[in-house]
Amino acid sequence: MAARAAALRAEGRQVFDFSAGEPDFRPPTAVREAVASLVRERAIGYTPVAGMLALREAVAEHLSHYHGTPISPARVLVSNGAKHSIANLLQAMIDPGDEVVIPTPAWVSYPDMVRLADGVPVVVPTSPEHGWRLQPDDLARVVGPRTRLLVLNSPSNPTGGGYRAEDIAEIGAVLARHAPQTCVMADDIYRRLTYAPFTHASIVRVLGDVLENLALVDGVSKTYAMTGFRIGFLVAAENVITAATRVQGQTTSGAATPSQHGALAALRDPSVDAEVAAMHLAFTRRRATMLAALGAIDGLRVVPPDGAFYAWVDASAYLGATGLADDNALAQWLLDRHGVASVPGSAFGGPGHIRLSYATDDDSVVQGCARLAEAMSELAARGAG
Numbered sequence: 275m276a277a278r279a280a281a282l283r284a285e286g287r288q289v290f291d292f293s294a295g296e297p298d299f300r301p302p303t304a305v306r307e308a309v310a311s312l313v314r315e316r317a318i319g320y321t322p323v324a325g326m327l328a329l330r331e332a333v334a335e336h337l338s339h340y341h342g343t344p345i346s347p348a349r350v351l352v353s354n355g356a357k358h359s360i361a362n363l364l365q366a367m368i369d370p371g372d373e374v375v376i377p378t379p380a381w382v383s384y385p386d387m388v389r390l391a392d393g394v395p396v397v398v399p400t401s402p403e404h405g406w407r408l409q410p411d412d413l414a415r416v417v418g419p420r421t422r423l424l425v426l427n428s429p430s431n432p433t434g435g436g437y438r439a440e441d442i443a444e445i446g447a448v449l450a451r452h453a454p455q456t457c458v459m460a461d462d463i464y465r466r467l468t469y470a471p472f473t474h475a476s477i478v479r480v481l482g483d484v485l486e487n488l489a490l491v492d493g494v495s496k497t498y499a500m501t502g503f504r505i506g507f508l509v510a511a512e513n514v515i516t517a518a519t520r521v522q523g524q525t526t527s528g529a530a531t532p533s534q535h536g537a538l539a540a541l542r543d544p545s546v547d548a549e550v551a552a553m554h555l556a557f558t559r560r561r562a563t564m565l566a567a568l569g570a571i572d573g574l575r576v577v578p579p580d581g582a583f584y585a586w587v588d589a590s591a592y593l594g595a596t597g598l599a600d601d602n603a604l605a606q607w608l609l610d611r612h613g614v615a616s617v618p619g620s621a622f623g624g625p626g627h628i629r630l631s632y633a634t635d636d637d638s639v640v641q642g643c644a645r646l647a648e649a650m651s652e653l654a655a656r657g658a659g
């Protein structure tokens with residue numbers, strides 16, 4: 275969709291791009307300055323495979339504080355983006371045939387990354403009635419002796435659904451009963467992008483005493499608008515980090531040195547928080563604008579997202595009778611005919627839906643949603659909505 279949107283733009287068409295999975299802001303000033311001065315003034319060599327010690331210490335300190343428990347730098351692996359952190363964890367942990375439970379709709383990469391590690395993705399559907407959260411009974415039905423890992427992405431891409439402490443506690447109780455060997459991987463990449471009344475719950479605070487095996491995926495991409503830096507963090511037991519570091523050592527080695535310095539500035543420089551807060555405020559405003567606009571379109575259904583920067587829209591009322599067979603056809607039609615770029619929900623295991631990102635400027639949110647409303651009334655006139 276992004277490629278098609280770019281091609282239409284090149285033809286001179288106006289396109290409202292709601293397909294992006296990344297903030298539209300510049301990284302914080304201190305980050306840009308740290309990288310610029312490094313590149314200007316110093317040799318840029320390799321770092322240790324697991325990352326610069328100063329960065330691992332900063333991550334350890336930052337996450338110890340957030341999760342309320344001491345985390346040593348030896349339990350931190352710095353990788354080329356959170357995606358790489360997840361891939362390393364899976365390669366290190368999954369044996370052939372091991373099962374990985376993935377509540378769905380889910381980020382597109384999880385199932386394929388599991389398959390690449392010779393594991394078996396076990397997809398468990400979630401529903402809007404439960405805020406797109408994995409239900410304990412559904413988990414109990416699928417876990418067993420082969421279950422090695424449960425993926426918990428809160429808040430979620432694409433649904434924006436988030437797990438409260440009590441949800442996590444229930445899930446932990448199921449695992450402790452049925453599959454105590456199972457590790458939980460919390461993909462916390464959107465944890466600081468949440469909207470009141472929801473607040474992110476630390477899995478370590480909730481399950482630290484119940485389950486031994488927890489892995490945390492975190493990073494700078496979304497919170498600090500640093501997607502292109504490609505820096506992610508994995509926190510896990512020391513033996514898991516040792517194995518994951520070996521995998522990284524024979525595949526990519528340490529992450530790019532300037533990027534690690536940028537990430538260090540993001541975590542350490544006191545001026546960064548104010549800029550992150552300003553981005554958060556912008557996302558909060560755009561979310562409200564988009565939800566109000568979507569709420570005014572008959573037949574579209576959205577559970578207000580707890581976090582991230584996506585609206586997960588049930589558009590199934592507009593499929594079928596309109597001549598648009600599925601969400602792929604709808605997304606294609608919205609882009610070609612109305613210049614509105616979205617991502618079809620099937621990609622995330624959510625047919626009948628489209629994902630709209632509000633990580634784009636305020637005017638585009640307003641105008642793009644107005645376009646969407648026109649598009650939907652055109653479809654309604656064909657007998658849907």
Ligand SMILES: Cc1ncc(COP(=O)(O)O)c(C=O)c1O
Nearest residue numbers: 295355356357381431463493495
């Ligand atoms: C749920 C989720 N996890 C992980 C990632 C990967 O983040 P990074 O860009 O740091 O690799 C993304 C990026 O879209 C994501 O949406």
